[in-house]
Amino acid sequence: MNRSSSIAANRLLISTILLCMFSYAFGDSVLLTNAKIFTMENSRIIERGDILIRDNLIMEVGEGVRPRSKTKVVDLSGMVITPGLFDAYTRFGLEEISAVDSSRDGTAAKGGPYFDIQYSLNQASTLIDINLVEGVTRAVSAPMNSDDFFAGFGASVLLGKDKILETPRVALFGALTARASGSYGSRSVLIKRLRQSLIDARQISVGMKPSMSHREVEFRYSPLELEELAATTKREIPFVIEVHRVAEIQELIAIKREFGIRVVIKGGAEAWKVAGQLAKNDIGVILDPLDNLPTGFERLGARLDNATILDKAGVLIAFSVSDTHNSRQMRQVAGNAVANGLPLLSALEAITINPAKLYGLQPSEISPGNPADLIVWNGDPLELDTWASRVMLDGQWINMASRQTRLFERYKNLDVGRKTGFTYQ
Amino acid sequence: MKVILFSVSLVITGLVVAADPFESTYQPRDHETTLIKGASVFDGAGRLWVDSDLLIQGGKVREIGKKLDQKAGLILDASDKWITPGIIDVHSHLGVYPSPAISSTSDGNESTSPNTANVWAEHSVWPQDPQFSLALAGGVTTMQILPGSANLFGGRGVTIKNVPSRTVQGMKFPSAPHGLKMACGENPKRVYGSRKSAPSTRMGNVAGYRAEWLKAVEYRDRWRNYDPKGEKPAPSRDLRMETLVGVLDGEIIVHNHCYRADEMATLIEVSKEFGYKIGTFHHAVESYKIADLLAKEEICSAMWADWWGFKLEAFDGILQNIALVENAGACAIVHSDSARDIQRLNQEASKARSAGIRMGIDISKEDAIGWITLNAAKSLGIDKLTGSLEPGKAADLVIWSHDPFSVYSQAEKVFIDGYLYFDLITGKKPVTDFALEQLVEVGP
Numbered sequence: 042m043n044r045s046s047s048i049a050a051n052r053l054l055i056s057t058i059l060l061c062m063f064s065y066a067f068g069d070s071v072l073l074t075n076a077k078i079f080t081m082e083n084s085r086i087i088e089r090g091d092i093l094i095r096d097n098l099i100m101e102v103g104e105g106v107r108p109r110s111k112t113k114v115v116d117l118s119g120m121v122i123t124p125g126l127f128d129a130y131t132r133f134g135l136e137e138i139s140a141v142d143s144s145r146d147g148t149a150a151k152g153g154p155y156f157d158i159q160y161s162l163n164q165a166s167t168l169i170d171i172n173l174v175e176g177v178t179r180a181v182s183a184p185m186n187s188d189d190f191f192a193g194f195g196a197s198v199l200l201g202k203d204k205i206l207e208t209p210r211v212a213l214f215g216a217l218t219a220r221a222s223g224s225y226g227s228r229s230v231l232i233k234r235l236r237q238s239l240i241d242a243r244q245i246s247v248g249m250k251p252s253m254s255h256r257e258v259e260f261r262y263s264p265l266e267l268e269e270l271a272a273t274t275k276r277e278i279p280f281v282i283e284v285h286r287v288a289e290i291q292e293l294i295a296i297k298r299e300f301g302i303r304v305v306i307k308g309g310a311e312a313w314k315v316a317g318q319l320a321k322n323d324i325g326v327i328l329d330p331l332d333n334l335p336t337g338f339e340r341l342g343a344r345l346d347n348a349t350i351l352d353k354a355g356v357l358i359a360f361s362v363s364d365t366h367n368s369r370q371m372r373q374v375a376g377n378a379v380a381n382g383l384p385l386l387s388a389l390e391a392i393t394i395n396p397a398k399l400y401g402l403q404p405s406e407i408s409p410g411n412p413a414d415l416i417v418w419n420g421d422p423l424e425l426d427t428w429a430s431r432v433m434l435d436g437q438w439i440n441m442a443s444r445q446t447r448l449f450e451r452y453k454n455l456d457v458g459r460k461t462g463f464t465y466q
Numbered sequence: 467m468k469v470i471l472f473s474v475s476l477v478i479t480g481l482v483v484a485a486d487p488f489e490s491t492y493q494p495r496d497h498e499t500t501l502i503k504g505a506s507v508f509d510g511a512g513r514l515w516v517d518s519d520l521l522i523q524g525g526k527v528r529e530i531g532k533k534l535d536q537k538a539g540l541i542l543d544a545s546d547k548w549i550t551p552g553i554i555d556v557h558s559h560l561g562v563y564p565s566p567a568i569s570s571t572s573d574g575n576e577s578t579s580p581n582t583a584n585v586w587a588e589h590s591v592w593p594q595d596p597q598f599s600l601a602l603a604g605g606v607t608t609m610q611i612l613p614g615s616a617n618l619f620g621g622r623g624v625t626i627k628n629v630p631s632r633t634v635q636g637m638k639f640p641s642a643p644h645g646l647k648m649a650c651g652e653n654p655k656r657v658y659g660s661r662k663s664a665p666s667t668r669m670g671n672v673a674g675y676r677a678e679w680l681k682a683v684e685y686r687d688r689w690r691n692y693d694p695k696g697e698k699p700a701p702s703r704d705l706r707m708e709t710l711v712g713v714l715d716g717e718i719i720v721h722n723h724c725y726r727a728d729e730m731a732t733l734i735e736v737s738k739e740f741g742y743k744i745g746t747f748h749h750a751v752e753s754y755k756i757a758d759l760l761a762k763e764e765i766c767s768a769m770w771a772d773w774w775g776f777k778l779e780a781f782d783g784i785l786q787n788i789a790l791v792e793n794a795g796a797c798a799i800v801h802s803d804s805a806r807d808i809q810r811l812n813q814e815a816s817k818a819r820s821a822g823i824r825m826g827i828d829i830s831k832e833d834a835i836g837w838i839t840l841n842a843a844k845s846l847g848i849d850k851l852t853g854s855l856e857p858g859k860a861a862d863l864v865i866w867s868h869d870p871f872s873v874y875s876q877a878e879k880v881f882i883d884g885y886l887y888f889d890l891i892t893g894k895k896p897v898t899d900f901a902l903e904q905l906v907e908v909g910p
Contacts (some may be wrong), residue, residue: 079733119756137776138775138776138777138778138781139774139775140775140776140777140778141777141778168775195727196494221800327593329812331806331809332767332806333566333600333806333809334597334600334805334806335565335566335904335905336565336566336567336805337566337567337568338566340569341566341904341905342905343906344906364773364774364776366773366774366776366881367772367773367774369772373813373817373873376873376874377810377813377873378876379873379874380875380876381875422873423873424873424874425813425816425817425820425869425871425872425873426816426819426823426872427820428818428820428824445774445784445785446784448782448785449785449786449790449825450786452754452755452790453786453825
């Protein structure tokens with residue numbers, strides 16, 4: 042189901058429901074009590090709070106929330122509640138085993154503005170439950186960048202749904218990297234191609250034919266692709282561009298200003314060097330805070346406190362784990378960002394509400410009217426000795442099993458060491 | 467002259483690999499006698515010393531205890547801080563796959579023949595790899611650098627101290643045995659199968675190991691039967707076979723890249739057929755399925771905390787692998803195989819411990835720290851020298867800002883043989899040539 046589109050309607054309904062609440066029997070509802078709640082709404086933290094849930098929605102959040110007549114009360118003393126975690130850049134539903142081509146759909150033979158991953162999202166992927174039971178409930182699945190500027194359209198997904206697609210075409214992904222410029226020989230050509238494509242798209246969007254006077258005809262997209270590009274520019278969805286070196290980041294800023302498009306940087310190894318400019322131009326950054334290796338000449342400025350510097354300058358940041366199989370590492374990477382100077386609340390925002398903001402989606406704050414998608418942690422959500430005790434999706438506790446927990450159950454009594462057991466053949 | 471001496475020494479010791487070319491030139495640096503006071507000390511050997519002092523003298527740990535009354539040139543207040551042995555990574559490719567990662571620096575896989583036991587990783591190590599310094603900032607004091615896994619026999623690994631040096635010899639861990647990298651499964655069969663040469667299947671892999679071990683046994687016997695006083699000329703030397711005979715003679719430790727439980731069991735059979743010992747299975751994501759067998763055979767498993775799914779043979783990786791291996795009484799090690807994760811192996815150990823606790827397998831922090839210290843040292847054959855903080859052993863240690871099992875903990879000071887190589891507070895750290903004017907030289 043497409044939940045976010047129904048959120049506005051829910052918000053209208055909620056006031057009516059709240060009004061009726063005291064005069065009618067409340068029906069089956071759940072009250073989560075005595076938990077520390079990071080609502081992620083206006084930085085609100087409730088040290089000992091309650092959440093009332095009815096059906097699939099959050100009805101009330103606060104201290105001393107009263108149970109209704111048929112409310113089931115769940116005492117969560119000592120526990121911490123956050124919204125579900127949101128990984129801002131993944132391959133969920135698009136890749137089962139990285140080295141098995143037949144299990145992958147994130148790469149097109151020919152990428153570009155015509156490629157859209159929404160049709161091949163696999164809701165049965167084992168990655169979904171494996172990460173869901175660790176607290177990841179939402180993500181953006183993106184096409185893989187290749188040796189061209191544009192990779193294609195990505196979609197937001199809701200883990201644990203019968204159909205994981207939430208919102209298609211949340212962004213057009215691309216890259217301004219050494220790899221992307223590979224087939225052109227120089228980043229200059231790539232940048233020129235991007236600029237020309239946007240000029241052509243602009244022509245199309247005002248009903249004109251793209252100008253054919255320039256010489257770089259061989260670098261141009263087809264009319265169909267340019268129409269997609271024009272539509273994208275019109276709809277104001279972001280261009281999410283992988284870029285690392287300062288020189289290219291500055292070109293991207295100039296292009297954003299020239300064409301009035303929305304831009305989000307992915308990666309941004311050297312983004313910290315131009316943090317002020319990014320903040321001023323309202324350009325957010327999606328990054329893996331642990332990505333501090335100078336693995337290429339365009340990322341020599343990589344550092345562990347990139348997120349801290351960006352956040353301090355007022356840049357909207359969201360986190361992503363480079364390997365989607367381990368999207369569950371998101372809280373670890375956020376914890377490391379905190380160890381390197383990022384305020385705790387900023388780190389939590391980067392793995393919950395900020396990705397939604399960057400993509401223009403409804404943030405899943407713990408707030409009346411929002412779907413009850415919550416994680417109950419047995420302590421600090423970013424620590425290594427805590428885990429998701431329970432996961433609630435749409436007001437229902439999920440079964441905390443995955444293919445990996447099943448494998449564990451199968452082999453846990455094998456031990457012939459300190460504990461008694463039996464020996465496998 | 468050298469050749470003659472070499473041949474003579476071969477015969478005298480009865481070993482093929484007797485002379486020691488590329489010897490370590492590493493020298494511990496002079497340092498002041500150092501007293502660290504009031505710390506919580508995980509000694510790596512299963513103990514936690516609360517509110518204790520640690521004395522370092524002449525590059526060694528001299529004493530751990532309460533309120534040590536010793537004169538020292540340097541006294542460090544470490545109350546509210548934690549100490550562990552220096553972290554040891556048994557599986558690294560730093561220097562052979564350095565940053566920047568480009569084709570001209572890609573020196574980790576001699577994928578030109580299924581048996582390249584003749585190549586030595588140390589001959590590829592670039593000591594100016596900026597990743598060494600990042601690993602040091604994560605508390606790593608010793609690592610084994612291995613060749614890649616394209617081949618059945620990938621070549622010799624080298625154990626190094628994580629110190630800045632102009633030469634790899636200046637980093638080599640003195641007296642550490644060489645490792646032999648072997649590889650099971652998908653990689654060799656993919657690399658050679660795609661070239662329409664052997665091996666192209668798992669059975670081809672096993673046939674390949676056996677054929678080479680047969681040759682090694684013959685080679686060893688040829689040298690054993692050689693009489694330098696007799697009339698027959700000396701057999702010719704073969705660098706591949708010298709490495710394999712080093713394994714048969716117990717001087718070189720086998721580090722076997724092997725994901726699947728069934729393949730590990732098969733490799734154990736191969737080792738028995740030819741009378742060698744497997745030291746450690748690396749990337750052993752399925753060790754939990756045969757933890758009893760690994761305990762019985764006394765083979766270590768070097769594992770990731772949570773990696774899985776990047777290829778089919780890694781599909782059954784589970785978070786509890788390490789805890790289940792430990793619980794079975796087998797030797798568990800957390801390794802990185804990654805320039806990213808080598809920077810925080812303490813966190814990887816912590817995650818693995820938590821995954822066990824979550825499922826009811828209670829493992830103490832004192833034991834879990836052994837996964838990245840003493841067990842790793844055992845795997846590399848250097849546990850008499852380092853890996854735990856005990857009187858007489860190397861003062862390779864880390865002072866942590868918080869409990870090292872916390873995500874917020876940072877290595878504040880890192881000592882190797884008593885010398886302070888990294889200090890988060892003062893910004894002291896090795897800066898490689900490559901880093902000058904290019905990389906972030908200060909700060910994290």
